[in-house]
Amino acid sequence: MAEDVVFTPVRQLAEGIRARRLSPVALAETFLDRLERLGPRYNAVVTVTRARALEQARRAETEIAAGRYRGPLHGIPYGAKDLLATSGGIPTTWGAAPFKDRCFDFDATAVRKLEAAGAVLCAKLAMVELAGGMGYRQPNAAFTGPGVNPWNREAWSGGSSSGSGSAVAAGLVPFAIGSETWGSILSPAGNCGLAGLRPTYGRVSRHGAMALCWTLDKLGPLALTADDCGLVLDAIAGRDPADPTTVDRPYRYDGGEPAVRRFRFGVLRGIADGCEEAVRENFVGSLEVLRGLGTVEEVALPDLPYDDITRTILFAEAASAFEDLIESGAIAGLTAPEDRYTAYARDVILAKDYLKALRLRGVMAREADRVLAPLDALVAPGRSTVAAMLGGEVRSAIRGTARDVMGAVGNGAGLPAVAVPNGFGARGLPTSLQFMGRAWEENTILAAARAYQSATDWHRRHPADS
């Protein structure tokens, strides 16, 4: 199969598969070849799952030929962040050297649901070790090396879903699954010029996913378009008895054309302050586009220590989730030097302070909902900077070297957000725009993001390098 299927959105690939113009087996072969040939260039891949992919692709081809079409992911290749458990002798490494040979005997619920939808698992994708939970300060924090950005190979793709970002951006897979505790879907999506969807907390089962922070972790897709993110969410959402945080709210993606509706957008006062100049300029340009799609108004949240709330929860839960690794001293085997000791500091967080953060989280969630209730979405720059350089330090709200009110509130309150590309900044690197909505309003923010993408063409640009 010619490589002209590369950088084709899932929706169009699905139309070709359904009409039997595209062969799932040939499609899988194309992307498996690219993963094997180009994956190392970007440090994007931990394991190419060729045997499993071809078995799934052959099954899809047989079923579709027999008239048993499962839906828009049937026969579509994808990659999964390597914190999702996979059976069949495929390692699940969590990006960390101490686990590089570890295998599970079951599939994570998200992997199982994608298999049920007919999707074809082609690769386990690289990630920052332990999803960045040990305090890394620079991109070289994975045993597979730093995630390399397809737009500029001297820049980072992460984090922490670095392989999910670079693999989709380089056309190695049409979509990928990532995870976000604070920023790990929206950041690689923004760094790599992709759409990335962070679902509402409880929308997608984390069963079989590495736990970094039980009350913050979410799984979601990275893809070429917001529309594709909706198609993937439709397949992976839903209650799962194996993950008690999932809720009984059935989700169906509404991919209808948004052109008929007008949106009401809010912008937090001063949200672009402190952003790089190009990020700020591109955000101002995006607001002009959004004014053509609806209204844009300035709004404000009360003065609360949002970053401190979410940071304290994250640090305390990560210290507990990795208690064995920390207390045994096994963190000494991690790649980033700072990951070998920073977590010891979190051993001394007071229980009362953690509980205060949880109590303030309730206030934060109510205030965020009050501001969001009359709006379709809050909009903001996806990140305050373009991607960090591979040899440089990563500015991070988690460590307190950057501010990220949208990320702190969105993750702390478990709210959905989607990031889409909105231009380019320094060193030819993408910038992004995020839409954050009320809990369970994924369809609203996806409609807004689709409308934005209908009015712009940033998502149709792809790295020349790939």
Next chain:
Amino acid sequence: MSQADAVRAEVETMLALVRERYGSRLDAEQLAGVRTAIEGIVQAARALRAVRLSNADEPAPPFAAYRADL
């Protein structure tokens, strides 16, 4: 005691606990990194403590009683 002195004292107390638990594994450079991390934790904690809440403000998510479906 000034606020800066209070912060410093809290950081030193916490660092002493880390040193007690894990000091044998950490060299001077790493301990300095731990100190920096603790300073961030203490600053965040003090920001949280500065916000007054009512008695009824529960932690989120709230606790729920468990009963297995038989």
